[in-house]
Amino acid sequence: MRALKFTASRIAGTLLVLLVVVFVTYVVFYLVPSDPAQLACGRPCTEQNLALAREFMGLDDPWWRQFLDYLGGIVTGRTFGVGATSIHCGAPCFGYSFQQNTDVVTLIGERLPVTFSLALGAAVLWVVAGVGAGVLAALRRGTAWDRITLAASVAGVSAPVYLVGLLGILVLGFTLDVVPVGGYVPFTDSPVDWAWHLVLPWLVLAFAQAALYLRLTRAQMLETLGEDYIRTARANGLPESSVIGKHALRNVLLPVVTVFGIDLGSLLGGAVITERVFSMPGLGGLLIDAVNQRDLPLLLGCTLFAAFLVVLANALVDLCYGALDPRARLT
Amino acid sequence: MSHPIAIPARSVGRAVAAMLRRDRWALAGAVTIAVLGLAAVAADLLTAIEGQDPYSYRTEALDPRTGGPAGALGGVSGEHWFGVEPLTGRDLFAIVVHGARTSFLIGLAATLVSVVLGTLVGAAAGYRGGWVDRVVTWTADVFLGFPYLIFMIALGAVVPGHVSRPLLLVLVIGFFGWPSIARIVRAQVLTLKKRNFVSAARILGASPWQVFRTELLPNLWAPIIVVATLSIPGNIGLEAALSFLGVGIPPPTPSWGRTISTAVDWVSTEPMFLFFPGIALFLATWAFTVFGDGLRDALDPKTDVRR
Numbered sequence: 123m124r125a126l127k128f129t130a131s132r133i134a135g136t137l138l139v140l141l142v143v144v145f146v147t148y149v150v151f152y153l154v155p156s157d158p159a160q161l162a163c164g165r166p167c168t169e170q171n172l173a174l175a176r177e178f179m180g181l182d183d184p185w186w187r188q189f190l191d192y193l194g195g196i197v198t199g200r201t202f203g204v205g206a207t208s209i210h211c212g213a214p215c216f217g218y219s220f221q222q223n224t225d226v227v228t229l230i231g232e233r234l235p236v237t238f239s240l241a242l243g244a245a246v247l248w249v250v251a252g253v254g255a256g257v258l259a260a261l262r263r264g265t266a267w268d269r270i271t272l273a274a275s276v277a278g279v280s281a282p283v284y285l286v287g288l289l290g291i292l293v294l295g296f297t298l299d300v301v302p303v304g305g306y307v308p309f310t311d312s313p314v315d316w317a318w319h320l321v322l323p324w325l326v327l328a329f330a331q332a333a334l335y336l337r338l339t340r341a342q343m344l345e346t347l348g349e350d351y352i353r354t355a356r357a358n359g360l361p362e363s364s365v366i367g368k369h370a371l372r373n374v375l376l377p378v379v380t381v382f383g384i385d386l387g388s389l390l391g392g393a394v395i396t397e398r399v400f401s402m403p404g405l406g407g408l409l410i411d412a413v414n415q416r417d418l419p420l421l422l423g424c425t426l427f428a429a430f431l432v433v434l435a436n437a438l439v440d441l442c443y444g445a446l447d448p449r450a451r452l453t
Numbered sequence: 454m455s456h457p458i459a460i461p462a463r464s465v466g467r468a469v470a471a472m473l474r475r476d477r478w479a480l481a482g483a484v485t486i487a488v489l490g491l492a493a494v495a496a497d498l499l500t501a502i503e504g505q506d507p508y509s510y511r512t513e514a515l516d517p518r519t520g521g522p523a524g525a526l527g528g529v530s531g532e533h534w535f536g537v538e539p540l541t542g543r544d545l546f547a548i549v550v551h552g553a554r555t556s557f558l559i560g561l562a563a564t565l566v567s568v569v570l571g572t573l574v575g576a577a578a579g580y581r582g583g584w585v586d587r588v589v590t591w592t593a594d595v596f597l598g599f600p601y602l603i604f605m606i607a608l609g610a611v612v613p614g615h616v617s618r619p620l621l622l623v624l625v626i627g628f629f630g631w632p633s634i635a636r637i638v639r640a641q642v643l644t645l646k647k648r649n650f651v652s653a654a655r656i657l658g659a660s661p662w663q664v665f666r667t668e669l670l671p672n673l674w675a676p677i678i679v680v681a682t683l684s685i686p687g688n689i690g691l692e693a694a695l696s697f698l699g700v701g702i703p704p705p706t707p708s709w710g711r712t713i714s715t716a717v718d719w720v721s722t723e724p725m726f727l728f729f730p731g732i733a734l735f736l737a738t739w740a741f742t743v744f745g746d747g748l749r750d751a752l753d754p755k756t757d758v759r760r
Contacts, residue, residue: 136594142595147604217457276478276746277735280686280742281738281739282718283694284694285734288717288727292720292721292724296720296721318591318682384597386598386600387598387600388600390600390602391603394603394606395602398714406698408605409603413607415608421611428600429599429604
């Protein structure tokens with residue numbers, strides 16, 4: 123019952139966050155800046171064409187009406203215009219790019235596998251490597267290993283992802299010529315080539331974050347090892363592997379899970395930069411193209427879609443937290 | 454996670470001096486910041502000594518066959534200390550020191566914006582409590598997880614062209630930075646407001662603003678300085694990242710991020726073109742990180758990571 127209430131309250135909270143995010147983003151994108159119809163109107167843009175575009179896009183409605191239409195489109199889909207020239211955008215409709223004559227979700231769907239492959243692989247890599255190295259550093263506190271990993275982690279935190287990427291390209295790609303330095307092969311074409319092309323991007327994107335997780339894990343591990351229950355576990359004669367691996371690690375993972383939830387947003391940002399470095403056709407490329415073409419519906423759609431992804435993933439992380447720490451379920 | 458303990462503003466200077474004597478990493482960071490900061494301030498003087506500027510095209514310094522710099526190491530010479538940019542021949546040293554000015558100005562100004570916002574919002578949340586606190590905490594959580602880089606990229610396209618880009622960068626980067634500062638300030642105010650001197654001021658009839666100015670703020674400087682220093686590298690990195698992606702500082706204003714972006718296409722033949730702006734950006738973020746770490750250890754012994 124309690125677990126059910128916990129889950130229900132988290133889902134309600136998530137929906138509220140999504141609603142606020144859509145509202146704020148919509149207001150910022152559609153009402154503050156220049157006229158979207160003007161941008162979509164094309165050349166030559168006569169007064170008549172402009173009025174047509176405005177009506178077609180629903181821009182002559184009051185702003186709250188436009189917002190409700192947009193919101194409704196996400197849930198049920200929507201139709202622009204009437205009659206033979208109308209365009210239908212199926213649910214979930216995050217908007218329609220009038221410049222590319224495609225709905226935003228389709229455009230994102232084409233690019234998503236690239237960004238997903240990159241982000242997921244990197245996330246797995248950085249959590250495993252960061253937590254692993256952090257635990258080792260804490261256990262070997264004060265040794266050369268500890269000092270080296272700590273100094274390297276400060277460097278890792280400071281190095282922007284594209285610098286690490288370019289360094290990687292330079293050393294592993296051009297000088298040693300061991301891995302490909304760009305491009306993307308779909309998983310369905312060849313899983314081996316897919317992974318092979320992603321090795322360097324994964325390493326690059328994971329590097330900086332792994333450094334952060336190392337520092338976090340190390341600090342948390344040191345604190346945990348000083349706790350009474352660890353001493354009790356040791357005094358009871360538990361083998362060290364079980365003291366560390368079962369009793370201490372669970373406590374160490376709590377802040378890691380929290381930070382991981384927060385980092386999902388910047389993971390997406392990092393993926394966008396990494397894609398640019400390795401010329402991969404992912405969401406980042408779509409976004410930059412949309413910026414250069416001033417494709418407002420696509421920009422709004424991309425931003426909202428990214429926000430939705432992060433909020434939903436965060437809700438999952440929250441539920442994981444509840445599973446990991448029984449205390450969290452009481453609040 | 455960390456809740457720095459209260460240290461009166463008076464002793465901050467003394468604590469920093471003691472830290473610089475004791476902590477070699479923090480000292481290295483401070484020296485690096487000083488050198489880069491000096492280069493940024495004296496950029497015009499330095500480039501005048503070199504006899505170059507970051508805007509003039511010098512095609513005579515290029516190799517006509519490749520478009521790359523003439524001579525070894527990216528064209529490093531007495532005339533061009535860091536070599537020149539491929540295709541344009543613009544002086545790389547001038548670009549790097551003027552780029553330092555761009556980076557520092559935007560990084561520091563954005564940090565100032567988020568410190569002011571974060572302190573006011575965080576103090577209000579901690580002091581007032583109740584629904585104000587709940588709304589602020591909730592909003593901060595949403596902000597912290599938000600894919601802000603994507604939002605910033607998109608925002609650059611919708612904001613009308615006549616709005617100054619550097620100002621826009623400062624405001625946007627600063628605006629997204631307030632939650633981490635508000636969190637620290639809120640936690641600190643929560644403990645401070647239970648202290649007798651704050652209660653006394655309130656009972657004597659001081660308004661919330663007076664309590665904030667005279668009782669809370671003097672005790673908030675230490676944590677604010679620490680968290681501000683630690684958010685500078687992130688802000689410098691954000692400006693560089695946005696410029697790298699082509700939506701930050703517009704040309705021809707020198708920017709490390711944009712130069713690095715150009716260097717992507719030359720990395721196999723002209724690595725030195727990447728090296729100089731790259732190492733400058735790396736040093737700047739690294740220096741603020743280790744200096745901020747040292748500052749935190751010095752002002753809050755509880756969170757010491759190195760011992």
